Amino acid sequence: MLSFSTLATANHADDYPSQEVAELILGIIHFSRWPDSKKDLQLCIVGETKHADFLLNTDLTVGDYHIDSQWIDDAQLLEYVSLCQVIFFGHYNVRQINDFYAQLYGMPVLTIDEWNEDCRIGGMFCLHNNQGRLGFKVNLDAVGRSQVRVQPNVLRLGQHRANK
Numbered sequence: 001m002l003s004f005s006t007l008a009t010a011n012h013a014d015d016y017p018s019q020e021v022a023e024l025i026l027g028i029i030h031f032s033r034w035p036d037s038k039k040d041l042q043l044c045i046v047g048e049t050k051h052a053d054f055l056l057n058t059d060l061t062v063g064d065y066h067i068d069s070q071w072i073d074d075a076q077l078l079e080y081v082s083l084c085q086v087i088f089f090g091h092y093n094v095r096q097i098n099d100f101y102a103q104l105y106g107m108p109v110l111t112i113d114e115w116n117e118d119c120r121i122g123g124m125f126c127l128h129n130n131q132g133r134l135g136f137k138v139n140l141d142a143v144g145r146s147q148v149r150v151q152p153n154v155l156r157l158g159q160h161r162a163n164k
Contacts, residue, residue, distance in 0.1 A: 016051070016129075016134045017054075018050070018051045018052070018053045018054035018055070019054045020134055021051035021054070021114075021127065021134070022051065022054040022055050022058070022060075024127070024134060024135070024136060025043075025055070025086075025088060025112055026060065026062040026067075027062075028110070028112065028125055028136065028150070028154065029041065029062055029065060029067065029086060029110065030062045030063045030065075031150060031151040031153075031154045032110050032148050032149065032150045032151075032154075033148070033149045033150075034085055034108050034147070034148055035108050035147045035148075035149075036108070038065075038085060039064055039065060039066065040065070040066050040067075040068065041065050041066070041067045041068070041085040041086055042067075042068050042069075042070070042083050042084050042085055042086070043055060043060070043067050043068065043069040043070075043084070043085075043086040043087075043088060044069075044070060044071075044072045044077075044080060044081075044083070044084035044086070044087045044088070045069060045070070045071045045072065045087075045088045045090070046071075046072050046074060046077055046087060046088070046089050046090065046092065047074060047089050047090035047091045047092040047114075048090045048091040049088065049089075049090025049091070049114050050090070050114070051088075051090075051114060052069075052071060052088070052090070055069045055088065056069050056070075056071060067086070072084075074092060074096065077100060078100065078103065081100075081103070081104070081107070081109065084109060085108065085109060085110065085148075086109070086110045086111075086112070087109055087110070087111050087112070088112050088113075088114065089111065089112070089113045089114060089115075089116070089123060090114045090115065091114075091115055097121060097122065098121065098122065101121070101122030101123070101142070102122075104122075104145075104146070105145050106145060106146070106147065107146065107147065108146065108147035108148050109146060109148065110124060110125075110146070110148045110150075111123040111124045111125070111142065111146075112124065112125045112126070112127070112136075113125070113126040113127065114127050115127075117129070117137070118137070119137040119138065119139045120139070122139065122142055123139060123142060124138065124139055124142040124143050124146060124148070124150075125137070125138055125139075125158065126138075126139070135157075135158075136158050137158055138150075138154075138155050138157075138158025140155065143155065
């Protein structure tokens with residue numbers, strides 16, 4: 001069962017087990033739609049991340065989507081962006097990522113940030129620890145610039161968490 005809030009006793013979003021983070025990411029994917037109705041999605045993992053193990057080493061299926069995961073070196077990101085429908089960012093250079101997000105404008109790519117708790121840099125969703133519960137914040141501007149459509153209830157949930 002997918003859930004958007006997993007109880008935990010951590011103080012930082014990076015303290016959660018990889019499987020719990022993966023379940024949250026898969027939940028966001030489950031409630032998202034791409035304009036070409038793909039059934040196979042490429043999840044690209046970029047930067048140094050504490051939560052990639054489960055995503056990279058597990059056969060992932062959520063709803064109608066089969067998800068193939070691969071790690072991509074920061075330097076290769078612009079080459080591979082056309083192959084990625086979902087990008088999960090770990091640690092990265094803020095200047096590089098701002099340039100990258102500018103190039104994503106209008107593309108059908110769902111972006112999720114592991115380390116951007118304030119969700120101000122440009123990712124659509126950002127992992128967030130809210131009083132010991134793993135959750136996410138949403139950047140509505142980034143969602144609006146993307147061709148990926150996310151169910152409104154998920155967006156409201158992310159906004160609600162952002163206001164706490």
